[in-house]
Amino acid sequence: MSNNSANNSLVLLHKSVKQLRLEAGIRRMKVSQAASDLKTFCLQNASKDPLLMGVPSNDNPFRPPKSCALF
Amino acid sequence: MGEMEKLRKEAESLKDQITAARKAVQDLTLQDHTSGTSVVGRVQLKIRKTLRGHLAKIYAMHWGGDTKLCVSASQDGKLIVWDTCTTNKVHAIPLKSSWVMTCAYAPSGNMVACGGLDNMCSIYNLKGKDGSVKVMRELAGHNGYLSSCRFISDSEIITSSGDCTCCMWDIETGTQKTIFAGHLGDCMSLGMAPDFNTFISGACDFTAKLWDIRDGQCRQTFAGHESDINAIGFFPNGNAVITGSDDASLKLFDLRADQELMTFQDSSIMCGVTSLAPSISGRLLLAGYDDFNCNVWDTLKAERVGTLAGHDNRVSCMGVTGDGMACCTGSWDSFLKIWN
Numbered sequence: 001m002s003n004n005s006a007n008n009s010l011v012l013l014h015k016s017v018k019q020l021r022l023e024a025g026i027r028r029m030k031v032s033q034a035a036s037d038l039k040t041f042c043l044q045n046a047s048k049d050p051l052l053m054g055v056p057s058n059d060n061p062f063r064p065p066k067s068c069a070l071f
Numbered sequence: 072m073g074e075m076e077k078l079r080k081e082a083e084s085l086k087d088q089i090t091a092a093r094k095a096v097q098d099l100t101l102q103d104h105t106s107g108t109s110v111v112g113r114v115q116l117k118i119r120k121t122l123r124g125h126l127a128k129i130y131a132m133h134w135g136g137d138t139k140l141c142v143s144a145s146q147d148g149k150l151i152v153w154d155t156c157t158t159n160k161v162h163a164i165p166l167k168s169s170w171v172m173t174c175a176y177a178p179s180g181n182m183v184a185c186g187g188l189d190n191m192c193s194i195y196n197l198k199g200k201d202g203s204v205k206v207m208r209e210l211a212g213h214n215g216y217l218s219s220c221r222f223i224s225d226s227e228i229i230t231s232s233g234d235c236t237c238c239m240w241d242i243e244t245g246t247q248k249t250i251f252a253g254h255l256g257d258c259m260s261l262g263m264a265p266d267f268n269t270f271i272s273g274a275c276d277f278t279a280k281l282w283d284i285r286d287g288q289c290r291q292t293f294a295g296h297e298s299d300i301n302a303i304g305f306f307p308n309g310n311a312v313i314t315g316s317d318d319a320s321l322k323l324f325d326l327r328a329d330q331e332l333m334t335f336q337d338s339s340i341m342c343g344v345t346s347l348a349p350s351i352s353g354r355l356l357l358a359g360y361d362d363f364n365c366n367v368w369d370t371l372k373a374e375r376v377g378t379l380a381g382h383d384n385r386v387s388c389m390g391v392t393g394d395g396m397a398c399c400t401g402s403w404d405s406f407l408k409i410w411n
Contacts, residue, residue, distance in 0.1 A: 045352035062119035
């Protein structure tokens with residue numbers, strides 16, 4: 001193994017360890033709290049989700065309205 | 072070689088530390104939390120519009136912010152900007168290189184971008200003074216194909232590449248501002264956080280990484296998939312990341328708990344996921360597959376609640392409008408379809 005490629009591997013390994021130290025050090029929230037927040041977000045926004053609730057034809061920008069208003 | 076051995080041992084020990092730290096916060100699973108929630112009813116979306124005009128496989132599409140305009144890219148060498156309500160083509164932009172793999176619409180609506188096997192990201196100004204659409208910048212610097220791109224603003228764009236890096240560019244000067252290196256395989260997809268402070272990348276090293284846009288650091292790495300990650304996106308509140316892979320599954324990773332909370336898979340699905348998009352409440356997860364279909368998943372229950380069948384070839388891309396009104400699918404069959 002030439003000196004150059006040995007140095008290269010060393011540099012890469014150093015970077016790898018540095019990155020792992022960073023990732024190991026983050027604060028982690030309890031899964032129960034994270035899961036609860038996810039569920040709450042879904043349920044709270046459900047009524048405003050057109051794909052979930054369905055779109056009435058009158059309000060559907062992709063469908064022409066079935067009747068015209070006449071005044 | 073004493074130092075190499077020491078570093079290798081330290082790397083292994085740190086990996087074990089991370090695994091242990093993730094396990095330590097696993098007091099309950101997402102499934103435990105949603106055991107009392109009922110599955111959503113059967114979701115039956117209908118095709119409302121078919122966008123016809125491309126002459127070859129469609130590789131990418133992106134909605135224009137909160138509008139009903141979208142841009143699509145095809146290997147027929149064209150970018151088309153569509154008014155999806157009328158199905159009119161607002162712009163048909165001929166490309167220098169037809170080997171396009173990605174496209175993006177700037178949130179302002181002023182520009183679109185695309186790139187592919189030319190290793191470049193080309194920016195087009197849609198609002199030129201004489202009304203014609205011209206190339207504004209060609210961002211060159213990647214040593215591999217451009218797999219994805221997303222605008223931060225009219226002056227900055229992020230790209231992902233087959234050279235295993237992602238990059239943030241200054242569009243004005245055409246220079247690379249930050250290079251995000253760390254993946255050990257081709258970067259296949261990227262997703263922008265709702266607050267534009269971070270982005271996520273999915274790669275052929277089977278991992279997803281969360282990056283800080285301003286300081287260029289990789290903050291978190293998520294492993295678990297058994298093959299290339301082709302598609303990636305943020306859960307609407309920005310607290311979780313969803314990935315789609317060639318291993319036929321999708322996974323939801325929570326950013327604050329730093330781990331996988333859910334896997335979306337079925338023994339009857341044996342082909343890769345090509346694209347994904349959550350509905351605006353996050354409750355539905357739409358995913359495009361190699362087998363020409365899309366599946367609709369209940370995010371909280373990991374159950375399939377619908378299918379979108381309408382394409383005659385692989386679904387290569389999809390997106391949900393900013394207001395959640397509709398979903399667009401793009402396919403190798405050369406058509407885009409709008410569903411709701």
